[in-house]
Amino acid sequence: MSMIKEVSSDWERSYKSITFIVTKDCQLACKYCYLVGKNAKERMSWDVAKKTIDYILNNHSFFNEEAVVWDFIGGEPFLEIDLIDKICDYIKTEMFRLCHPWFDNYRFNFSTNGINYNSEKIQSFIKKNITHLSIGITIDGTKRKHDLNRIWKTEDMERGVVPNQSEEKGSYDDVVKNIPLWLEQFPGAGTKVTISSADIPYIKESVLHLYSLGIHEVNINCVFEDVWKEGDDELFENQLMDLADAIIDSGYYQDYACSFFTEHMGKPMDCQMDNQNWCGAGRMLAVDAEGNFYPCTRFAQYSLRSKKAWIIGNVRDGIDKNKLRPFLTLDRCTQSTQECIDCEVASGCAWCQGENYDAADTPTIYQRSTAICKMHKARVRANNYYWNKLYRKLEKEGEREAFENNKPKSNAPKC
Template sequence: MKRTEQYSERLSRLYPELHEPVGTEKILTQTVTFQVTDDCNLACKYCYQTHKGKKKMSFETAKKMVDLLLSGNKGVGDYINPQKSPGLIIDFIGGEPLLEIELIDQICSYTINRMIELNHPWLTRTMFSICSNGVCYFEPEVQRVLQKWNQRLSFSVTVDGNKELHDSCRVFPDGQPSYDLAISAAKDWVNKGGYMGSKVTIAPANVMHVYDAITHMINLGYNEINANCVYEEGWQMIHATVFYDQLKKLADYILEHNLDMENDYYISLFEENFFHPKQPDDLENWCGGNGVMLAVDPDGIIYPCLRYMESSLAGQQEPYSIGDVDTGICQTECDRCRVECLKKIDRRTQSTDECFNCPVAEGCSWCTAYNYQVFGTPDARATYICDMHKARALGNIYFWNHYYEKNNIDKHMENHVPEEWALNIISKPEWDMLCSL
C-alpha cells in the first residue's frame, strides 16, 4: 500500500552506509520531544494530558537540553548519539505547541547554529516536527516561522475526519467546536506546497462516525489516512460491534469507488500483514517508550517519553523521570534503575500468556507509558483495546478478501479470530459469511 516515505526510510535510501555495523544496535532516527508548554487552547475529551497547566519552557532550559544532546555530556551520549542514531528528529509538543512559536523558532535556530559551529554529524540529518490543533495557524508569527523552517519541518494539523467526529471531541473549553479552524489550516498548508499528515483518533464517543470521517478525508484529497483507537479504559463490547459495522461500510465504499489500495491509498485501519499469530521470537516492543525516545518538559526534567510526564499520568503514578537538563541522564541510582528496567522490557515481559500467544497478536498495539500509568510499572500491558483489535481483524478479513477477489489478486487473508470471540461482536450469519470468503 502507498505510504509517504518516512524520515528514517529517506535516510536509509540516501545514506546506505548508515546501516554499517558499529558494534551496537542502530536506531536510524531517534526522536527527542520538547514540551514547550503544557498549556492548550482546546479541551479535547479524549486527551491523555489530563493534568495540563500553564507551564512554559524557558529558552535557557531549551538551550541546556540542546547542548546535552550535541555534547553527549552527563550520560546523554550513552543514551543517544549520532553513531547509534545517525538521524535526529526534534519534536515540539504541548499542550498546543504553536502557543510558543517564538520559542520554537529560537530552539531551531540555536540547534542548527550550534551544529554548524561543532560541524556536528547530525547537521545534515536533523528534522523538526510539529503537530498542531490548527487554532493559531493563521497568526502572522506562526506563518513566518513555519515558512522559515519548512525545508526541515514536518508539520501536521490534527483533523479527526469529518466535522461530526472531530467536533464530538476536539472542542474549546466552553464546548465550541474546532473543525472549521483545523481544516482551514490543513488546506492552507497543502495549498502552499506542504505535505499534510493525518492522525484520526477513535474513542468511545466518536466510533460511530468512523465511516463518515474516513470517506470525508478521502474526498478532501487525503491518500494517506492514519487512524487508531485510544488505549484508555472505556471501551465496551458494543463499541467493537459498531467499529466492525463502520469498517465493513468503509470497505464497501473503497470497493465501490475502485480505490487502488496497492498504489494510491494507505488507510491504516486496513493492514494486509496484521491479524495473525506472532512468532515466539518476535519480542519487539510496539512503541519507543521503553528507552528509544527522549522527552523534556517545561521545567527541564527528562523522561523516556512525553507520556511519563506529570501532565499525562492523571495523578495515578509519580512522573517517571530519568534525569534533567542540569545533571544529565542516569546520574542518580533511581534514574539508572529506571533506564535499566526499560531496556529489559519486551513483548514477552509485558504480555500475559494470553496476549503473547493470541491468534491475532500481529498488529495489536500498546503504550508502555500508559501501562505504567495503569499498573505502576511499564513492564505490564493494559488490554482495554483488545475487543477493538478483534473487531478490526474481522473488518480486515471482510475487506481484503473482497478486495483481492474484485481485483483478481492471487492472495487470501486467513481468519485467525476464534469463533467464540467473533460471536461477541458479530452475528452467526455474519461469521459464516466471513468464513466463506
C-alpha cells in the same frame, strides 16, 4: 549521576526522537486527551531549552543515531512559536558550529490543532524551515465527529466547571479553513484521527470526508485507555467493513491510505523472530518545562492519572542509566499476558508503554494493558474482509500485479 556509556543494541535506531514539551496550555479541551494537566499554563523557558540542546549535542557518544527528529508538543506547541523559532535557530547554529553528524540529517516535527496555522509568525517559521519540517494537523473527520470531542476551552473549564453539551463550541470550522494552505505546503501530509467509544458511529463518514479534503493518508488511533463499552467491538467491526466497501467500490484504494487496513497483522505472536517492543518509550527522550527528562511524554506527571512521573534525569545531571535501564530490556513477550502470547491474531495489537504503567496495579512497565483486546480482534476481522474483497476484485479485473507494484504506503497500525 553518571552519563550513559554503554548502550544495548535494542536502543540503537536509525534516528533519535527528542521531544520538547514547550507548554501545557492549549486553546482546546479535547475530551479524549490523555493529558490530565492539560489546563496548566506552564511553559518552557529559553534557559531549559538551551541546556537541553547543549547536553544532547555535546554527548554524541550516547546520542549516536544517524539522524534526529526534534519534536515539539504541548498542549498546543504553536502557542510558543517565538520560543520554538529561537530553539530551532540555535539547534541549526550549534550543529553547524560543532560539525555535528546531525547537521544534514535532522527534522523539526509538529503535531498541531491547526487553529493558528495561518498566522504570520507561524508562516514565517514554516518558510524558513520548510526543507527540514514536518507538520501534522489533527482533524478528526466530519464537522459532527470533530466537534464531538475537539471543543474550545473556556474560562469556566479552567476553573474546573464542566459545561453542558449545548454550551460546547467545536473547533472544526477554525481548523478546516487552514487545510488547503497546509496541503499546499506539505502535499504528502497525513492526519491522525483518534477514536474512542463515542466516535465509532462516525468512522466511515469521517475517513471519506478527510479524503474529500485532499488528505491522502489517514492514520487512526484507538485510545488505549479503558473506555470501551459492551458491544463497541461489533459496532467497530461494522463501521470498518462499511468503510472497506466504500474504499474498494469507489476506487480510493488506488491513491489513498487508511492505517486501519494493513496486510501484515492478525497473525500469532512470535517471541523468537518478532519480539521487539511495540512502543518506542526509552528509545526517545522528552524534556518538560522544568528540565526533567522522560522516556516518553506519556511518563510526565501531566499525562498520568494515578502514577508518579517516571523521571530518568534532568538538564543539570544528565540521564540516570538505572532509571532508563528497564526500558532497554522491554520486549513484546515479557510484558504480555499469557492470553496475549497465545492469541491467534496477536500481531498488530498495539499498546502505549505509558498507559501500561498508568493502568498497572503496581508501579511497573512490565504489565501490559489489554483494554483494546476486543477492538483489535474486531479490526482483524474487518481487515481480513477488506483484503479478501480487494484482491478478489483486482484478480477479476487482472490488476493485482499493478496494484502490488504501486500500492500506497501507510504508517504502522495503532489499534
